[in-house]
Amino acid sequence: MITDDIGLWAVCTLLALLMFYIVKTIDFSIRLHYRLGFAIPFILVLWFTATAGFEISLMGIYTGSLILVFCFFLKDKKKMYRILLAGLVCIAITPVIALHYKDYRITHYTDEFQAGFESMKEHYILTDYKQIDFDALYAEYLPRFEAADDSRSFPQAYAAWTDFCLAFFDGHVYVTAGTSEEAIRLNRDTYYKSQVGADYGFSLVTLSDGRTVFANVEPNGEAYDLGIRNGLELTSFDGVDIQTAKAHTKPIPAVGDSGNVSFYQSLMVTASGSSHADLTFIDARGTEQAITVTGTSDNYNRYRQTLDLLQHNNEDTNLSYKMISDDTALLSLNSMLVEGDITYEHAEATNESYSGMKALLQEQLQNMKEDGAHKLILDMRGNGGGYLDMIPVIASLFTDSEVFVASNAAYNEQTKRYEPVQTVYTSAENIWGNGEIVILVNSNTASAAEIFVHTMMQLPNVTVMGFTKTCGSAMMVSGMELSNVNLYFSGGMTLDETGEVLIDADASRISMMTPDIIIPFDEDAFHAVFENGEDYVLDYAVSYLEHMH
C-alpha cells in the first residue's frame, strides 16, 4: 500500500536525522549497548518488507538502512557522521525513484489467472460433459485481469475471477479470497454489492405464471408513493421489456441449473445501478403506468432480504427437531458436517466413523417416535454439503436395504469413459420405520446434501419438494491455493447407478435431479412469503402430509 511505504520512508528519514543528534551527544565508549540503536531502522525495514512485500523501487530505503547499521562498527565520530549522511541520502531520494518507476507495487493478477486457468483446464472433470470452451473463456477473461493489473485493483481481479467461475454453471466452481472467515465474507460481499445495482425501493420476483412482480417494496418510499405495491406486475425496465431484461442478467445467485437461474433472475434486473430508471408497470386498477424511480446507495440489503425470504435457509441447530403437530416432527439437517464429531479418518470409512453424529441422530429419531411422530419433515434448505461419507451413515437409519449412494470414477483410456472404481451403498438399519418423509430443499442444497437427497429419493416413503431444484453440483471438489485467491472446482468424477454423471447439468444446463414436487411460486406463495412472512414451503409440506393419510 502506498501509504505504508510513505510511512516507512518518513520514519526511516526521521530516525536517520535523530541519529545525527544521538551521535553528537552520546559517548559510545561508556556503554557498548548504545550502539545497538543503529540497527533499529534496519529491523524496522525488515519487518515492513516481510508484511508489505518487497518492492524494488524502495531499494534506497533498504540500502540506506543497511548503511546506517555500519555505524555500529565505527569508533570515530567523524566517520559516523559520514556514514549517517550516506544512509540518509539513500533513504531520502527513494520517493523520487519510486514515483518515476512504472512498475511500482505491480500486481500479478494476470499471472495468477494464467496459473489457475492452466490447472483448471488440465483438471476440470466436466469439460466435455458441459462442453466448456476453455480457449474462448481465456480470450474473454484475460483482458479483465490485465485491466485489474493496470489499475492495481484487487476487487477488479476478484470480480473477474467470480465472473469467470459463473461461466461454468457449476456450483463447485468458485473462488474465495482472504485468510480468515471475515476476510472471505468481506471480499464476497464487496463483489455482490458491486453487482446488485442501486436500490430503487423494491425487489423483483418471478411468479410461476411467468409474471414478474414487485416484492419487498419499501413502505413510504418513493416507489411506494408512485404507486408500486407488492404483487403488481412490472412490464419493462429501463426501456427494455422484462423478458429481454431478465435474459441479460448474470446467473447470480444460482448457477448449477438454468431453472434455478431463471427463478432468481428478476432479482438482478435492477442491477444497472443507474441513478434513475424508467419502468412500466400494471397498477392496482389494471392500467399500465410509466414512471421514473431514483436509485439510492446499493441494493445489497434489500437484495439479501428478498433472497432470504425466498430461500428460507434453515438456521436451527443441526440435527435438532421439534414436533409441529401431534404426529409430525421437523428435523433440521442443515449441514453434512457435525461439530465436535471425530475428525475425519481416512481409514475404514464405515459406519463406525461419525459415531457421535449417528448416535445423536438415532437418539433424536427414537425421541421423535416416543413423542408420537410417524411423519417426518427433513429441512435441508441451505445445507451446503460437507463430508460425503456422512451420507450412508445418516441414510442407513432410514433404509431397509442397501441403497445406492454414489460411485467414485476414474477415466478408462481404452473405453474412453469414466467408469466406477468404488461404489458406496447404505446399510440397512432402518430405525425410522415406514413413516412418510418429506425433504425440503432449495437451490442452496448442494453437494453432499443433494447426493443425500438423491439417495433418499429412491425410498418409496420419501417425497422431495421445494420452490426450485437443488444446486446441481455433486462432483468431488479440488482446490488450489493461488497467491491472492483459492480456486475450487470439480476435480473428481461421481457417477450415479447407471454409470452416468450424478446430478450435474450437462451442456443443456439442466440438472439431472428434479424434486418430486416443485412447489409453484404462485400468488398464494407470494402473499404468504412477502406479505405474511410465512414459511410457505414448510406449510405446503405439512398440508401435503396431512392429506397423505
Place this chain on the structure above:
Amino acid sequence: MRAIWRSQTYQLKREASIYIIWAVLMSVCVCIILFSTKPWGTEAGVTYTVSYAWTMAGDCQAPIAMFFALITSILVMGMDYANQTINYDLLAGYERKTVFFGRALLTILITVSGAALIMLLAPLPLAAAGGFGDSLPLWNYGIRTLVFLLLVLRITCEGIFIMVVTRKWTSAYITVALLVLMEETMDGPPKNELIPANTAGAALFQFAGWSSLHLNGEIITEYDATLPIDTLLLSAGLSILMASLFLAMAAFFFSEDDF
C-alpha cells in the same frame, strides 16, 4: 584458535544438556511425523512413506530444527558466561576476535549438524512401515535441506548475537521469547515469507500440490516437486547476508565489551 576449540570441545563433550535437548526435540519430531501419517493404519493410498514425511518437512521437521538451532546456539555460545569462566579464554592471551570465532564456529558446527540430523533422521522410522515411497525424490529433499541449513546458520548467528549482547542466559532467552511473540502477532501471513525465520523454513518446503477429495474421504495429493530455484536462491542469499551481518556485529561487540 585451536586451543580454544580443544578446551571448549573438552567441555562440551561432557555437557549433558545439549544431548538432552537434541534428543527431546528429535523424539517430539518423530512423534509428530508418526501421528500425522499414522503408519499403523491399514489403508490403500499409502501416505506413511519416508518421502511423504519429506513433503511435510515445512510443518514438522523444519520448525523443530529451527527451534533447536535457536536454543542450542544460545546455550553453547553462552556457556561460561554465568560462572565467568569465559574470562579465562581472554586472560589466556588470545585476541578477542580469535576467542569469539573459536566459540562461534563451534556453536555453528554443533547447531547445524544437530539440525541436519533432525531433518534427515526424523522421517526414517517410517521406512519400516511404508518404505521410502515416491512422493518426493531424495535429491529434491536434499537440496531444499541444504538451503534450509543456511537458514539454520542464520538463526544460529542471530542466537550468537543475542547471547553476546545480553550476556546472561535468562536475558537471552527472554529476548528470544519476545522476538518469537513479535513474529506471532503479525497480522496474517507475511507477504514476503523469506524474511521472518519461521515462515522462511516452511517456504522452502512448499509444493504446488494438487488435492482431490475422494468419496471415501481420502485426500489424494499429487505434488509438483520442481525446485523453486528463485525462492531457494533468494533464501540462501538472504540467509548468508543476515548471518554475516549478525556474526560481524557479534564479533565487534565481543571485541569491545568489558568482562
Place this chain on the structure above:
Amino acid sequence: MDRERLISVNNLTKKYKFGTAVANVTFDIQRKHIYGLVGPNGAGKTTIMKMLGGLVIPSGGQIHFYDGERELSPEQARRQMSFMIETPYLRRDRTARQNLEKLRLLKNVANPQVIDDVLEIVGLSDVPKNKTVRKYSLGMRQRLGIANALMSHPQCMVLDEPINGLDPTGIVEIRELLQRLNRQDGVTILISSHILSELANLCTDYIFLHHGRIINSISGEELAKVCGSNLLINTEQNQLAQQLLSDQLGIAVLKREDGQLRIPDAVDCKKEILNVLVNNGVTLLHMSEETQDLETYYMSLIQDAD
C-alpha cells in the same frame, strides 16, 4: 632502555556510567619484583588488573608489555602471564581436575602431568578425585585458583587478593610459595590485597591506590625508612597540643582513632616538641617512637589525600 621492565602503564583511565573507576594511573612493573597494589574496596585495583589482563578495555591511556628491549603485543605477553582476578572462576558442577584440564588445554600446556603437580603444590592433592568444586570451601577454591595460575609456569603472575579466605596455615603456605617462585624461578608478581600486614612480609614494592588514583608508589626499602620515623605522644590536652605544635613548629599532627597524636617524620624533632609542650603546660603522658606499619602509613596517606 630499561631491560628489566616488563609492563609499563601510562595514564590508564577507565570511565563507567556511574563515574571514573581508574584515573590516570601510571606505573611500571620491573622483573623479579613483587608488587603490592594497596587500596580500599572500590579503589580500582581489580579494574587495573582486569585491564592488564585484557578483560576490560581502557577508556584512555596505554599498557605496554616488554621482553627485554623488544615490545610485545598484549596477547603475546599475556600468554606468558597468568591471572587470578576476583574469585577464581570455576565450574562448580565439575571436579577440580576437570576444571584444570580444560584450562590446561586452553593454555596449551603440553604435559598432562602438570595438573597433579600444581595440585600438590597448593595442597589439594589429597582431596577425593570426584568431589565437585561446589563442595569445596572458600579456601580450597582459592587454592585451586592459584593452582590454575601456576599451571603454565608463567613469567608474571597477577593475583587479586590471593590469600582471601585462606586459613592461617594456608596464608603462610601461599606466602612461602610466592616467595619461592620469586626468588628461585624469578617470577614477577603483582598482588593486591587489603590485608596489609601480609603484604608487608612479601612485597618488594608498593603501589597505593585511592579512588582510582595512585596516591603513592614506593619501594620496600623506602617504606621501611619512612615508617620508622614517627613519633607517638599522648597528653592530657591533645587538642591543645595539636594546636600548639602546628602553630609553633609548623608540623602537621595527626590524631589517631584512640585520641593519641601521631607526628610523622618527627623522630629528629623530639627535643623541640617536648619543649613546646612543657613550656605551654601540657602534661605529657606518653611518648614513643612508632614503627609505623604499612597500615598506618597507608591510613596517613589516605588522610593526606582527603
